[in-house]
Amino acid sequence: MWCMPLRAHPVRTSIAVSDIGRAAGFYEGKLGLRSLWPGPSARVENGSRVYESAGGPALNVYQSTTAGQTSATLATWYVEDLDQIVDELTAAGVEISRYDELEHDARGITARAGGGRIAWFQDPDGNTFAVEADI
Known part of the structure; x- marks a missing residue:
């Protein structure tokens, strides 16, 4: 079939x-x-x-x-200018998540596996999302 x-x-x-x-x-x-x-x-x-x-x-x-019952990333936005997007999210009151096992820059952005950069944040229920860029 x-x-x-x-x-x-x-x-x-x-x-x-x-x-x-x-x-x-x-x-x-x-x-x-x-x-x-x-x-x-x-x-x-x-x-x-x-x-x-x-x-x-x-x-x-x-x-x-x-x-909020999973710690996995539920959705990722692929963006051109990650720094700008993180700045706008932060200005809107979104807290960028930091993980002890990763190195983050001042904005909370970290290197992505395979190249590029990524930042995570959570909604009020603890659902995790990411924004990432190839550069």
Whole structure:
């Protein structure tokens, strides 16, 4: 049996949050993302948002009891000017994460495996995100 491959379809990440109102303040107010549409989340009316990035839907953010239960990086934005983006995030009140096992510059940026540079941050529930650049 032949199945249509997933590579032919768009993908977006889903992020569990404990409070959709607080999350909307972070994703819209601090990250500057635009909500494309609200929706339900399990039993919560208007408990989710779909956020745009690079002109299309990119993040499904939904209220759930499973919020913040992973330390893995859930999504990464690939940017041209990492220093500028980190400065803008910091100015908006986003705290750049630092990890003891890595060396960070003054902004909290570190070398990325295989070349380039990366910085991490977390939303109010502890969900981890990254911004990275090839140079």
